[in-house]
Amino acid sequence: MSIPDYMQCAEDHQTVLVVVQPVGIVPEDEFFRIYKRITSVAQVSIRDSQRNLYIRYRHHYLPENNEWGDFQTHRKVVGLISVTTCGSAKEWPQTSDRFHCQKDVFGATLYDSRLLVFGLQGEIAEQQRTDVAFYPSYDDCPDVEKRVEDFVESIFIVLESKRLDRATDKSGDKIPLLCVPFEKKDFVGLDTDSRHYKKCCQGRMRKHVGDLCLQAGMLQDALVHYHMAVELLRSVNDFLWLGAALEGLCSASVIFHYPGGTAGKASGREPSLARGQGQAADTGKRHRPGALTANGISADTSSEIGRAKNCLGPEDIIEKYKESISYYGKYKNAGVIELEACVKAVRVLAIQKRVMEASEFLQNAVYINLGQLSEEEKIQRYSILSELYHLIGFHRKSAFFKRVAAMQCVAPTIPEPGWRACYKLLLETLPGYSLCLDPKDFSKGSHRGWAAVQVRLLHELVYASRRMGNPGLSVRHLSFLLQTMLDLLSDQEKKEVTQSLENYTSKCPGGMEVLTLPDGLKLPPVPLSKLPIVRSVKLLDLPVSLRPHKQKGLLENNLSSKSPFIYSPIIMHTRGEERTKKIEFRWVQGDVCEVQLMVYNPMPFELRVEHMGLLTSGVEFEALPAALSLPAESGLYPVTLVGVPRTAGNININGYHTSVFGVTSDCLLDGLPSVRTSGCVVEVIPSLPRLQLSTSLPRSAHPLRPSKEELSSSVSVQLFNGETQQLTITLENIGSEDLETLEVTSKTCNTKEKLFGEFLSWDLEEAVSQLPLKPGQSVTLTVNVKVRLDFSGGENLLQDLNDDGISVTGLPISSPLRQVLKPRAETKALGSESSKTDYNHVKTLEAVMTFKYSGGAGKVEGYYRHLSLGVHVDVEPSVFFTRVSTLPATRTRQCHLLLDVFNSTEHELMVSANNNQDLVLHPSECQRPAAGSSRGEPSLYRSMSLVGWRSRWLSSTFTRYPSRTRKPCATPTPNYWRRRGFTPRPP
């Protein structure tokens, strides 16, 4: 007896063993269908005697084990049911022969046998035979169960007769010595007449009768017999059989105490119990009194010992089991019996919830040596140990043994390693190591578990699944390992894991689908949200020029509909709102929208992320994936993900999509509590046209002075005072919508300078007439830029002009007749200060042109866009009036006003005044033009008419002549001339 039956439990002692086997060729599935129907008859209540017979079916049983049948009768095969297919009458004799051969295998112990023949019809099938049943087919055999019940009853009759036969044996008769197979040779030549031998025989027989009584459903009798057997055998130190008698005692007591069985939920008895009597719980108790009276058992046993005394208490059961196991332990050849006894005891203890003692029994079972075990047996043994530990609630220990079993499946000594089985067993160990393959469980807080062991287990899962030929599983497990254990891996391990992940994904890319194993276990997807780690998600507004604005009137309507109150102190704010908070700005359908992520790479090497894109809902969204490469252990790194909403509505940014090491993952922000975000819902409005603005003037290098408005672009130009420049603005519709409305406004920036006339002027009529503007078309607008500024008070400049000692009467002509000669600062550093003073001569004029436009569906909703163009003009002085004097005219009422005009540019200028002749002023020339005349009181004239003059001068046309001799210098200044040795001509 070498192969233990780990599934045994104490109540198996009361069963009779029936072997069901196929004969000849029987399709496996058909056989097991019949087998299942046969096994449903697990309990038969016997007519007339109120007793139950329990049957244990096996479809495979070693004849070798059958030899232990005398030792414990439940190991004895007493019934045989053969299932066979027989196509024709011709085959019948052969089939019949085979059946008889099979009967011979267990021949010595069989009480009865049956043959179920399927497929045979005709003459032979008509015969009425008790030991053979004929059925036309596997589907047409309604009375199989009935036949089996009849069969069981016939077994019972034999059993009962044997029991009575043995039980009533007179002590005077010669009792045969029962023995186990390995004892046989020990008794050769032993004195059979000795008292010791006789007692031995008696004791063993008592024990045997006890077994039979138990099987025949007479629990009390069995107990009595066992007690007697224990006494007899103890006196002769027949330890093996003493152990068996004690175990029998235990079994009977267990059956008494725990009628529900100790095998746990796996017990096949439950349904049949319900079927049998419907009173499963008290069957044992109810039958006991009957058992004592109904069967003329010898009077000595029944009267001798009371019922309560016979049955062991729960404590005693364990004590006796311990004793019994210790006796078995004395015999090397009884290892299987000992092991099985341990298993049975553990099951009992599990029911008693005496976990610690159960674990001691199991610990002992681990050490029982059964000689050379085959690999398969080892696996079986570890599995059952694991199962038993699980039964007593030692989940970690259970997982440990299951893992050992898994490793045994792929031991190098096995020619064909069972990776599949190994993998399956490993999966079963997961709960024991408190691992769950759903990454969501890990995202809550930091990882708390037995990391070293868990990492190992995951590695093993990866390896086993790879060897199993399922790289998809390997990828899933490796991703899980990376995702959940990242903080616990060393740099070297990180490298190795990612390398192997890349290897696997080259064969089978990892995705987001749920993997379902053949046994129904589902492996949820593992998004690699830690590669890279995303710290914050921020939705970005559109660039200034593309931002949509709502028409004022409509906006107010919108606000008022939100709440009936203008103001309420109650702030409706809930915690969950933050994430779903709506953002102030809006996106526009059809325009590229941006989301900025702050990411960092926790790996000690460069991380390549491909196809990084946004995951959205609510609006059709075309994500434009990006690829990025993050340096090793980078700090926070901004990444901008872009996409185009294709429809209008509220868009929710749910998460992002990445592809790292060949694993694509969809990381949802809901599952990432560590990600900071300022809201993920934004409104997308219907599409609007898009204008591109280009100008004839160069773009401005320097931005405008700080102003509240952000500008989409700006131009800058340099003009002399009084000059007019045409600025051609081309507006091209680069969007996909028609441009329907266009409004242009301008605003001059706050300036202290006094501005004369209109700075910017345009005629919109022509442009508007071209509307609506189709996509791709463009419209031009000409803007006149006129600069007329007051350059009076430019003493600095005049001083500079006069630095060669030329006396000039300055313009602040408070007393024009007085020679004003301001001494120059003695030590004027030409190089350094000059630039500063130079700058001062240039005045700046700035304005913002705003182009408001709209069209398409967005216009219907009341949205518009605006472009703004900054115009920056550096105004340089052109002419100076260096001296003012008057000459009496021919008429007394008139006088000549003489103005010395100085051209400070390097261009030829034309100065015209009140229909006088034009005066051509060459660069850096001073002339005294024929000035206009005025009339009035001298006192008034001084103060008033000059102003009038000046303004007239300034409003006079000013044409710049292109220089014929040299190109104009950027900003010709007095110092510039001075450096070239030029001396302004004295007036």
Add this chain to the structure above:
Amino acid sequence: MLTRLKTQVPLFSMNSYTKLGEKLKLSGLSLASTHSHVIRLGRHNSKMAVCIAVIAKENYPLFIRSVPVQNELKFHYTVHTSLDVVEEKISAVGKAMADQRELYLGLLYPTEDYKVYGYVTNSKVKFVIVVDSSNTSLRDNEIRSMFRKLHNSFTDVMCNPFYNPGDTIQSKAFDSIVSAMMVQAS
């Protein structure tokens, strides 16, 4: 009776596992160590623990040190499985009188090579000490005093305001106390 060892043939042969280990890169899996290992420890006249672990209330390790460093994973398994017994013992006592419970749990379970002892503080932090089973000179009292020392040192660690309860223990003082209790690796 139940702890009797049948050691005719080791149940789990080391060979098969080491080969498997090479194949699977498993170093930690073995129920039995080789005899040479036991002898080596014996030669150094070991009197102390081979592995000491501190386990948090939620049953994850706060600290684990073992002497044969190269086979640390094996001790991880040993300590991990011993938690079953610890939990069982706590729950068994816990029902009766939780406050008067003895902290020392005694022998948790013997393996072929080691004896595993347990100790639970009132805050359910567990200490596990693994000693070599060939080491017969170690008395129960000595084990108790080892646990008491460990507990004192652990209390010191907890008193450190910079220690975050639940984090792995990195205290040097604690480490040195543990080292003093461990078998000196050759």
